[in-house]
Amino acid sequence: MTILIYTDNVSNNHVLYYALGRLRGKRNVFFVNANEILSGALTDDVDLLVMPGGASRYKSAKLNGQANQLIKDYVANGGKYLGICAGSYMACAMTYWAKGGPYEIVTPNELGFFSGSAIGPIEQFGEGDNYNSTKAYVTTLDYAGRDVPSLYLGGCLFEAPKTSSKPDNYQVLARFNDLADKPAAIITGDYGQGAWLLSSTHPEYDQEAVELLTFDVVGNDYQEFNQLTGAESLTLDLLDELLKQLAV
Template sequence: MTATPRILVYEDYVHNNAQLHRALRDAYGPFAVTTCDAGDLHTGILNKSVNLFIMPGGADLYNCEKLNGAGNKIIRHYVEDGGAYLGLCAGAYYASRDIKWAEGVEDQAIIGLRELNFFPGTAVGPVMDFIEDRDVTKSWNHAAQIEWLDDMGPMPATVHYNGGPVFIGADDEPGTKILARYTSLPGSPAAIIECGVGKGHAILCSPHLEHGATTLSRTLYNHANPSFNRRWKIIDTLIKGELSRKMVWDRMMKRALTPQKTSIAA
């Protein structure tokens, strides 16, 4: 990894990822981060000079609309050739073999295959236990408990959940390493995973580790917000666990920016 990494963040013009940009600039400086869209990918912006490609949160159907076909081939070639992919929430769904969003919920379900297929399993969400009244039409925000599990040792953390998946099949897939689990859910399902992809690797992260409690509180509004009190309680919980969240974010980013040298063991 270079002293100042080159990080490329995909921009779909639909979602606001200002908190992600702030977290990256705070960590690596103002010149480390560049954005790109589907058109930029076709002109060759995603090349070996890029240390990390980030597909941020939002809704993955917008990614499908713009990138299915040629765009996804460019992303996959970059990773297979030694690049690194970080998928956050929607970006994690998008890089799985298939997605099951709100399965069985009328007018909400999104089910289907995805082209990147970095994780050869199913991304299932939202986690009903985390969303308001278990109703996908209400707030998906939650202060979730995870445990980070890399070689530096386990670390519990309180993190912001906002609709991300659990990864079905991650425990049995030899090319996949579980980096964190949701400890507050039955069976502690995988919350963050790493997949070997050719010479490169992909990290798929269900929670929004980039969302600090302070920056998240700036998004809170009261006017016509039926979940205002609930969301404020969630932010208050996140404030108390901010140090652990930041440490896990730093560990994940360090791992994402470290070139893959050996195959990933489960």
């Protein structure tokens, strides 16, 4: 088994590495950057490409053009794509971030596995007071009829296109329990012979990951994790189920 985590030196991929290593074995998990993708790293023996959180504009700046086309070719030929938070935004046809505010970002995305929109941040969970993310928040998802806690860090809700002559063939795997209309939080679909799965929340964070991000130091840049409630309920079970959904 080979799992590649995209890195551009600013992506949130360290927690992913340890989570995937615990679930599928560290010997199977590797990092890949834009230069390596351009050099042909996405071979047919790669079981999964994971596009992590962070800020999608940094990823797009390196991948737009030939690299994104290689990712699409990889999935079309039978590969699997898992997008988490920022990796989900960039895999939707449109991104709407903090619309109407001073940090607004409205942009089309090249990957476009999902022809709808990624709309965030979700104001009930965190304010769009910067270009990157929001404070951490433990939300509850309705996944397969079960209440599943998951960490939110500025993710999106997924909105299908209002009019389309060719609707997406996609499935909603999870919805936000904490929102009145329960919008889609995790979706999946096919692309050619392969498949994609997009998660608004961060299923790679469990209680241990949050504990490792709590610090008592001067100038703590991660102080919101010290104040996070509900972290004790986080496990890697959801991530494991999403990997199984992708047959990984």
